[in-house]
Amino acid sequence: MASNAPVHHATGSSFWNDTGKTGITSWIFSTDHKRIGFLYFYSTFGFFLVGVLLGLLLRIELMAPGRTIMGPQTYNALFTVHGVVMIFLFIIPGIPGAFGNLVMPIQIGARDVAFPRLNLLSWWLYIIGAVIVLTSLFSGGGAPDTGWTFYVPFSSRTGTNVSLAVFGVFIVGFSSILTGVNFVTTIHRLRTEGMSWGRIPLFTWSLYATAWVQILATPILAITLVLVMAERIIGAGLFDPTRGGDPVMYQHLFWIYSHPAVYIMILPAMGIISDIIPVFSRKPIFGYKMIAFSSVAIAAAGSLVWGHHMFTSGMSDTAVMVFSFLTFVVAIPSAIKVFNWVSTLYKGSISLEAPMLFALSFILLFSIGGLSGLILGAAATDIHVHDTHFVVGHFHYVMFGGTAFAFFAAMHYWLPKFYGRRYAEKPAVVAWALMFSGFNILYFTMQVLGMQGMPRRYYDYLPEFANLNLVATIGSWILAAGLVIMLVNLFRGLWWGVPFEGNPWGGASLEWSVPTPPPTENFIEEPVVTHGPYDFNGVER
Amino acid sequence: MNQLPLITTTEAIDPVFMFIFGACLVLLLGITLVMLFFVLRYHRSRSPQPTSQADGNLWLEIVWIVLPTLLVLAMFWYGWKEYLVLRTVPKGALPVTATARMWSWEFTYEGGKTAPKLYVPVGKPVRVELVSKDVIHGFFLPAFRVKRDVVPGMSNYAWFVATKPGSYDLFCSQFCGTQHAAMVTTVEALPEKDFAEWLEHGPGGEDKGAHLDGKQLATAKGCLACHSLDGSKGVGPTFRGLFTSQVTVMKDGKSLVVTADDAFLKESIRLPAATIVDGFPPIMPGNPDMPDEQVTALVEFIKSVK
Numbered sequence: 010m011a012s013n014a015p016v017h018h019a020t021g022s023s024f025w026n027d028t029g030k031t032g033i034t035s036w037i038f039s040t041d042h043k044r045i046g047f048l049y050f051y052s053t054f055g056f057f058l059v060g061v062l063l064g065l066l067l068r069i070e071l072m073a074p075g076r077t078i079m080g081p082q083t084y085n086a087l088f089t090v091h092g093v094v095m096i097f098l099f100i101i102p103g104i105p106g107a108f109g110n111l112v113m114p115i116q117i118g119a120r121d122v123a124f125p126r127l128n129l130l131s132w133w134l135y136i137i138g139a140v141i142v143l144t145s146l147f148s149g150g151g152a153p154d155t156g157w158t159f160y161v162p163f164s165s166r167t168g169t170n171v172s173l174a175v176f177g178v179f180i181v182g183f184s185s186i187l188t189g190v191n192f193v194t195t196i197h198r199l200r201t202e203g204m205s206w207g208r209i210p211l212f213t214w215s216l217y218a219t220a221w222v223q224i225l226a227t228p229i230l231a232i233t234l235v236l237v238m239a240e241r242i243i244g245a246g247l248f249d250p251t252r253g254g255d256p257v258m259y260q261h262l263f264w265i266y267s268h269p270a271v272y273i274m275i276l277p278a279m280g281i282i283s284d285i286i287p288v289f290s291r292k293p294i295f296g297y298k299m300i301a302f303s304s305v306a307i308a309a310a311g312s313l314v315w316g317h318h319m320f321t322s323g324m325s326d327t328a329v330m331v332f333s334f335l336t337f338v339v340a341i342p343s344a345i346k347v348f349n350w351v352s353t354l355y356k357g358s359i360s361l362e363a364p365m366l367f368a369l370s371f372i373l374l375f376s377i378g379g380l381s382g383l384i385l386g387a388a389a390t391d392i393h394v395h396d397t398h399f400v401v402g403h404f405h406y407v408m409f410g411g412t413a414f415a416f417f418a419a420m421h422y423w424l425p426k427f428y429g430r431r432y433a434e435k436p437a438v439v440a441w442a443l444m445f446s447g448f449n450i451l452y453f454t455m456q457v458l459g460m461q462g463m464p465r466r467y468y469d470y471l472p473e474f475a476n477l478n479l480v481a482t483i484g485s486w487i488l489a490a491g492l493v494i495m496l497v498n499l500f501r502g503l504w505w506g507v508p509f510e511g512n513p514w515g516g517a518s519l520e521w522s523v524p525t526p527p528p529t530e531n532f533i534e535e536p537v538v539t540h541g542p543y544d545f546n547g548v549e550r
Numbered sequence: 551m552n553q554l555p556l557i558t559t560t561e562a563i564d565p566v567f568m569f570i571f572g573a574c575l576v577l578l579l580g581i582t583l584v585m586l587f588f589v590l591r592y593h594r595s596r597s598p599q600p601t602s603q604a605d606g607n608l609w610l611e612i613v614w615i616v617l618p619t620l621l622v623l624a625m626f627w628y629g630w631k632e633y634l635v636l637r638t639v640p641k642g643a644l645p646v647t648a649t650a651r652m653w654s655w656e657f658t659y660e661g662g663k664t665a666p667k668l669y670v671p672v673g674k675p676v677r678v679e680l681v682s683k684d685v686i687h688g689f690f691l692p693a694f695r696v697k698r699d700v701v702p703g704m705s706n707y708a709w710f711v712a713t714k715p716g717s718y719d720l721f722c723s724q725f726c727g728t729q730h731a732a733m734v735t736t737v738e739a740l741p742e743k744d745f746a747e748w749l750e751h752g753p754g755g756e757d758k759g760a761h762l763d764g765k766q767l768a769t770a771k772g773c774l775a776c777h778s779l780d781g782s783k784g785v786g787p788t789f790r791g792l793f794t795s796q797v798t799v800m801k802d803g804k805s806l807v808v809t810a811d812d813a814f815l816k817e818s819i820r821l822p823a824a825t826i827v828d829g830f831p832p833i834m835p836g837n838p839d840m841p842d843e844q845v846t847a848l849v850e851f852i853k854s855v856k
Contacts (some may be wrong), residue, residue, distance in 0.1 A: 081728050082785075118761070150831075156725050162702060163685040163726060252702020256686060257701060293605035321688065322699045323706045326637055330630050337622040341615065348614040351581060352757075354588035356602035358608070369585065376581050380574035383622065387629025389566040391694040392636060396688055396723040462692025464723045467731040471719065482652035543605070 010262040023429070041529055042110045043427065048132050049106030052101050055063040056139065057413070060095040061492065063087050068451075071478050074470055074478050084468040085154040089197035090146060092157030097178050098139050099268060100412050104277035105188055105223075106135070108419045109216045113192065115520040116210045117203025123194040127187055134184035136388070136390035145170040156466060158267070161248040161259045161406030162505050166238040172405045175234040182227045182234075184285060185273070189223030192216055202521075203538030209476050210518045210542040211300055215280025218304040222269045222276075228314065230266035233259070264315035271461060272311040274408060276304055278415030279346055282368045284542075285422055286350050288516045289365035290357030291550075293543040294348035300373040303342035310339040336386035343379050347372060363437035364514070370445050374410025377402055379431060396466075399459025402452045405543035410448060415445075417495065422514065424503055428524045431509035432493075432502025440495035447487030454481040514550025559710050562635035563695040570625055571690045636696065643675040643726040650680070650687035650700040650722065653729035655770020663749060664769035668737045671745035672715050682708040683835040688723030691737060699724055712739035726786050727833070729775040762843055765853025773848070777836070779855050786834060787827050789855040797829040815849045 013310040024043045028035065031411050036044055042473045044316075070077045070084055079087070114122055122128050146152040149170035155163055164171050196209070236259070239245040244283075246252035287294045294300065316324065316332030341479045350372055359365070381403040384390045394400060459465075465475045470478065512521045519538070523531050591597070595647035647658040648669065655667045670676045680689050687700040694710035696849040712718070722733035731809040741747060768774055768789075787797070795810050801824065808814055808825070817824060837845075 022799065044831060075835045081731065085725075085728060085730070090749055099744045154727070160686060160725070166685065166831075166833055168833070170746075183595075185689050250701075255703075257704065291600045292602060295604065296611055299608070299611055320633075321697050323704050326634070329633065333630055334626050337626040340622050341619055344618045345611070345615060347581060348610075351585050351588065352610070354585065354592060354598070356600060356604070357587055357588075358594050358597045358600045359590050359595045369589065372585065373582060376578055380578055383574060384567070384570050386668075387566060387570060387625050388633035389563050389629040389631075389636070390570060391629075392633065392697050393567075393692070394696055396690070430602050462690070462719065462721070464688075464690060464721045466725040471734070 024529045046110030053103040056098040063091040068482040073481040081468040086152035100274040118536045119199035131184045131187040138177045138180030145173035179234045186227045189220035192220040211283035212280035215276045215303040218308040219276045225267045225268040233262040264318045268315040269312045278412040281415040285368040287543040292357040295352040303345045304340040333388045364422035366441045369415045378406025397459035398455040402455035405452045425509040428503040430506040436498035440491045443491030450484030562632045566744040639677045640675045647679045651683040651774045653733040671742040677709045677713040690721040690723035693718040762847035764847040793853040799825040801825045
């Protein structure tokens with residue numbers, strides 16, 4: 010890191026160097042929320058790139074029917090690892106771990122999180138879990154081939170290294186729980202004077218709602234994974250029908266966590282969008298209370314909809330009705346957010362810089378993903394598209410088009426603040442345009458394939474699906490090209506670019522009031538908050 | 551055709567798709583166009599300063615909560631109502647049992663006739679009882695909008711009716727291991743007379759008394775998904791040169807070397823878990839009830855692969 014040291018702000022020093030320590034141990038044993046935020050940023054983003062690489066390989070295999078570059082066992086292992094890495098090692102910890110840690114304490118006027126050492130432990134648990142997951146790929150019976158859902162009885166029978174992989178995920182889960190506890194406590198206890206609940210920036214609000222889901226839902230995943238290990242190692246038989254067990258019970262347990270988990274993934278992303286749109290419109294967010302409330306509503310109602318993954322599983326028709334109904338209920342707070350974001354633009358003064366472009370495309374991609382979710386929520390139509398490429402497309406619209414695009418928006422919006430250097434604008438816009446087009450070519454085509462009946466997790470397919478699969482693969486290359494341009498431009502700028510000083514975006518929340526880059530403990534003197542986070546009166550840009 | 555039910559599964563489901571897609575298209579176009587208009591109209595070049603600092607409007611919030619609520623409740627109700635069509639088997643449906651295993655389908659008709667493809671009469675509803683021999687599979691007929699998981703130890707069913715003769719794809723939709731994508735067969739819809747003829751005399755998994763073709767049988771039963779014929783290593787040992795070869799196996803927890811003779815092959819088809827060849831996972835489902843002549847035909851076939 011030292012060689013990439015950013016320019017120093019006029020006050021001379023920042024958290025990069027003001028403790029006098031810059032070696033590797035000053036990072037991996039740091040309790041400073043910003044350093045931990047960067048540990049999370051580089052580790053989660055690194056796993057994102059690994060996941061992207063695996064995804065590209067999967068698309069090359071599916072470019073044409075039959076064997077293209079790998080055999081079926083390799084393909085099955087790759088889509089499993091792609092899912093596990095992306096979900097457990099990138100999307101779930103990504104935004105809270107990286108941007109939550111970097112930005113949230115500053116947004117509420119705190120010097121750090123409530124439990125800085127617990128924060129460091131969370132990152133260590135994450136890294137240890139991640140290393141165990143990686144070890145499982147290259148040891149024992151080889152990389153797990155069950156899909157990231159680990160459905161029994163297949164997962165209790167396969168000879169691959171499922172036990173070690175789920176143990177790794179189990180450890181990562183604790184990191185998530187502890188981050189949740191830490192953030193809830195921080196937001197309750199460490200708000201500075203004047204930072205009432207109605208003045209908390211919406212990004213922090215979204216982290217607050219997310220943290221509760223992390224605390225309440227993750228233990229269920231942990232228990233479920235322990236049961237899978239018990240099934241494999243001591244033959245517990247809980248899910249084995251030949252010994253009175255029930256495989257569908259596993260699916261309930263798994264989705265009781267894993268559906269709320271998609272809200273862990275999307276809520277912080279929605280928070281980022283709610284923070285960026287007002288700044289680049291020079292207008293207060295429209296419906297602040299409704300957006301904050303809808304985050305909490307999504308977190309609460311989202312915990313009751315897990316059964317919509319199981320309409321074909323053989324659970325009772327009454328359960329199908331109840332879960333379908335609740336699924337439509339949870340659509341409403343998401344719609345509220347979209348309408349409020351769009352209304353924020355009305356009569357504003359909109360500048361289309363990179364963070365805003367990513368934020369606006371988030372609204373479109375998330376809307377497509379959300380609306381295709383209605384097809385999946387309705388019982389009659391879900392049956393046809395369940396377990397097809399339609400679901401794969403839907404999921405990537407909300408998770409990649411949603412969460413990852415918000416992650417990119419946050420990278421362009423907040424990272425210059427923490428580096429004190431900025432990227433070039435034009436290449437960022439070119440990269441965005443490529444990614445946005447490649448994304449739609451890739452995933453919209455997948456949804457069409459699913460409507461035509463192509464099942465998911467298929468190594469090979471019938472000739473009737475060949476043309477669209479080729480189109481999707483070409484889309485993945487356009488998307489990847491955009492991603493490379495974005496990364497080169499962004500990191501070249503952050504590491505060696507021109508200085509980023511003051512408050513160039515014109516943000517009104519507290520993180521824009523501290524020196525660039527911020528010093529350790531953030532504030533030179535204790536801030537007193539006198540206005541809301543989106544009150545741009547008197548904020549120059 | 552007098553048995554045709556009031557409504558087919560496709561006729562029930564497709565209008566729901568049209569309704570939801572239609573509503574989604576209107577919403578998406580609305581959101582996109584309003585957003586584009588705002589971005590162009592209020593772009594900083596045209597609107598250097600914001601002309602409003604409005605931060606909310608109660609009536610707007612009420613409108614965009616109430617209207618979407620009504621819309622999604624309509625979607626829910628319509629989806630639920632037509633889902634019930636999938637769950638309600640018309641009277642007089644032809645019963646067929648679909649047996650799924652890693653990685654093949656077998657369809658059993660009343661009277662015991664079996665086939666690797668699902669032959670059905672046109673115009674008559676078919677009730678498919680779904681049985682799994684090992685892990686969870688999925689019974690998926692895209693043309694009929696029908697899908698149901700095949701869960702071991704659980705009694706699941708699906709029904710459909712073919713209104714035109716033809717061949718329709720049948721996929722396994724629930725991931726079930728290495729050859730999941732090869733677990734594909736077809737529904738063969740035949741005119742009623744042809745179907746009756748097929749049921750009586752047509753080719754199936756077992757012809758009464760006729761000479762059994764071991765290779766056909768091995769294909770139909772899905773053996774070849776794991777056991778190659780060219781010597782390449784699959785999920786299970788290759789058939790090539792297997793007969794009379796020396797194999798190292800685990801039996802009752804002990805490792806020993808045996809000769810793959812007639813008796814060994816027969817036992818391994820019926821009760822594969824008893825002796826597991828070194829280096830292969832113990833995942834082959836057993837066939838304790840397979841008729842003797844089928845086992846013999848398979849063994850003869852394996853002998854012939856050199």
